[in-house]
Amino acid sequence: MKKVSLLGAGSWGTALAITLANNGYEVTLWSALETEITLLQTHREHVDRLPGAKLPDNIQLTTDLEAACRDQELIVLSVASPYVRSTAKQASPFIKDGQIIVNVGKGIEEETLMTLTEIIEEELPQAEVAVLSGPSHAEEVSKQIPTTVVVGAKRKATAEFIQDIxxxxxxxxxxxxxxxxIELGGALKNVIALAAGMVDGLGYGDNTKAALITRGIAEITRLGLAMGGNRETLCGLSGLGDLIVTCTSNHSRNHNAGYLIGKGYSMEAAMEEVKQVVEGVYSAKAAWKLAQKYQVSMPIIEEVNAVLFHGRSAKEATKTLLCRNRVAEYPDLKWNA
Ligand SMILES: NC(=O)c1ccc[n+]([C@@H]2O[C@H](COP(=O)([O-])OP(=O)(O)OC[C@H]3O[C@@H](n4cnc5c(N)ncnc54)[C@H](O)[C@@H]3O)[C@@H](O)[C@H]2O)c1
Incomplete structure (x- = not known):
């Protein structure tokens, strides 16, 4: 049996481990957290995060990073984004030349403004790094609910290799x-999802949510194009697709944290209540710095930052967005008269 491993045994690492085990691979699921591995060993199930999704027998659990990195066809990096650099650094001595690694996390590093793939490439120059992203809640993937994602890689052969697996x-x-x-869409949708949660917490309706999704993707697209990305991808599965699912689903921890903020919780209290890493909070500052670096207008991202870090209420932020200067929906479109 061919071997694959996943570094990071949270909801997503576990759901993908189940997918790969069902595809016939010998799977190793690693976590830095002893408690997480003990829980998975005891129940063969992530009882809190993915109740009912049993681990097939061909998934081995370990906290031994060297064993998890040895002789693998593919290594999936599935830790929460704040731990991507430290995990890649720790794994470096065990990663062979040409090892294919696929990042499935979503985020941008605040200090460096690097994407997760760039961070992994910096820490593991001997590896070939790809990304997998799209509208894919772990809760649904672990139940074999039909899902679509996209794999991005520099070489087509590498993308096809991961696609086949x-x-x-x-x-x-x-x-x-x-x-x-692909990376920008995945990271920035978490920030817009916080805003979508806030408007739900304020008791606003479907109109407001649809506005946030469409104006949110307009912002993400402006930045993505300035950074050399393509409109098709930004409006594809990993951009608009993931934005829709994250803004409308109660599986989203970003949406749930935003909801509590809309209800009047502070950012810290909301993160405490959600009890998981709320990646949008980390990506919000990075997104705003990128907007300034590339001189791109990102009013929703700006207001989310104002609410999270500068004491503006979600209600005031909504009003500020609605009362901005009058503009065309897409200023580049030409008028006939
Ligand atoms: N949950 C989903 O549905 C989903 C779907 C697609 C992508 N993602 C992305 O995948 C990544 C992981 O998401 P998740 O839902 O599994 O997150 P999670 O919060 O459930 O798990 C994060 C995992 O990171 C690891 N971790 C935590 N602290 C660590 C530390 N100090 N050192 C090393 N590792 C540590 C642990 O294995 C932990 O389980 C995120 O970037 C997320 O955006 C999640």
Whole structure:
């Protein structure tokens, strides 16, 4: 049996481990957290995060990073984004030349403004790094609910290699050379999802949510194009697709944290209540710095930052957005008269 491993045994690492085990691979699931591995060993199930999703027998659990990195066809990096650099650094001595690694996390590093793939490439120059992203809640993937994602890689052969490993009749994998847009879409949708949660917490309606999704993707697209990405990818599965699912689903921890903030919780209290890493909070500052660096207008991102870090209420932020200067929806479109 061919071997694959996943570094990071949270909801997503575990759901993907189940997918790969069902595809016939010998799977190793690693975590830095002893408690997480003990829990998985005891119940063969992530009882809190993915109740009912049993781990098939061909998944081995370990806290031994060297064993998890040895002789693997593919290594999936599935830790929460704040731990991507430290995990890659720790794994470095055990990663062979040419090892294919696929990042499935979503985020941008605040200090460096690097995407997760760029961070992994910096820490593991001996590896070939790709990304997998799209509208894919772990809760649904672990139950074999039909899902589509996209794999981005520099070389088409690498993207196809990863596509073959993951693809099955309920998990459809597309490929793309546009890594930048895939990573940006995944990271920035978490910030817009916080805003979508806030408007739900304020008791606003579907109109407001639809406005946030469409104006949110307009912002993400402006930044993505300035950074060399493609409109098609930004409006594809990993951009608009993931934005829709994250803004409308109660599986989203970003949406749930935003909801509590809309109800009047502070950012810290909301993160405490959600009890998971709320990645949008980390990506919000990075997104605003990127907007300034590339001189791109990102009013929703600006207001989310004002609410999270500068004491503005969600209600005031909504009013500020609605009362901005009058503009055209897409200023580049030409008028006939
Ligand atoms: N949950 C989903 O549905 C989903 C779907 C697609 C992508 N993602 C992305 O995948 C990544 C992981 O998401 P998740 O839902 O599994 O997150 P999670 O919060 O459930 O798990 C994060 C995992 O990171 C690891 N971790 C935590 N602290 C660590 C530390 N100090 N050192 C090393 N590792 C540590 C642990 O294995 C932990 O389980 C995120 O970037 C997320 O955006 C999640």
């Amino acid at each position: 993951f693809m099955n009749e309920v998990f459809r994998v597309y490929i793309s050379p546009d890594i930048t847009s």
